[in-house]
Amino acid sequence: MIRFATHQDAGWIAAIWNAMIADTLFTFTTEPKTEGAILEMIATRPVFVLTDQTGFATYGPFRSGPGYAATVEHSILLDTSAQGRGQGRALMQTLTEHARSQGHHVIVAGISSANPNAVAFHAALGFETVAQMPEVGRKNDQWLDLILMQKLLV
Incomplete structure (x- = not known):
């Protein structure tokens, strides 16, 4: 059900991401993700x-600098067809367990205020x-709040 991504996944990952960006x-x-950018993400995180x-689901550095090395974002x-079926929860459990196993201490979520779900x-x-x-984000002529959430992985 869940596995590490390979280069063959880049196209459909970009499609899901680009639908969210556009819609x-x-x-x-507002800039679409290219398959090349997705391939680089798969190769580096x-x-x-x-x-x-x-x-x-993926994670990477929260901020640069050695003081932030134990914190990831x-x-x-998910495609709309996968929502509400427990698959997001399973992905997040896999992701947080992996981050914990790699010695990370905190995982951060940056969420648009337009996404209460x-x-x-x-x-x-x-x-x-x-x-x-x-009002730190702006898209489609609207100011949007950024909600920061975190979870300790210890």
């Missing part, structure tokens, strides 16, 4: 995928809201 305010970016090609994206999802998994940054 929602859940990410502040852990990326877990659902074998039915309906979702993926993650992304999780993501806030509820993370809260149900033990993430706590630690900040809300008003």
Whole structure:
């Protein structure tokens, strides 16, 4: 059901991500992800995928510098067909266990205020809201808040 991504997954990962970029305010970016960018992500960080090609999750550095080395930030994206079936929870459990096994101490979620379902999802998994940054994102002529949530991995 869940495995590490390979280069063969880049196309469908980009498609899921680009649909979210184009159709929602859940990410502040407006530039589509290229297959090349996805291939680089797969080559440089852990990326877990659902074998039915309906979702993926990854994590990478939170900020640069050695003081932040034990803190990571993650992304999780599911096709709408996979939502509400426990697959997101399974991906996050796999992702957090991997991060813990690699010696990471904290995992961070940066969530658009336009995505209250993501806030509820993370809260149900033990993430706590630690900040809300008003109007730091802008997309489609709208100012959006960034909600920061974190979970200790110890």
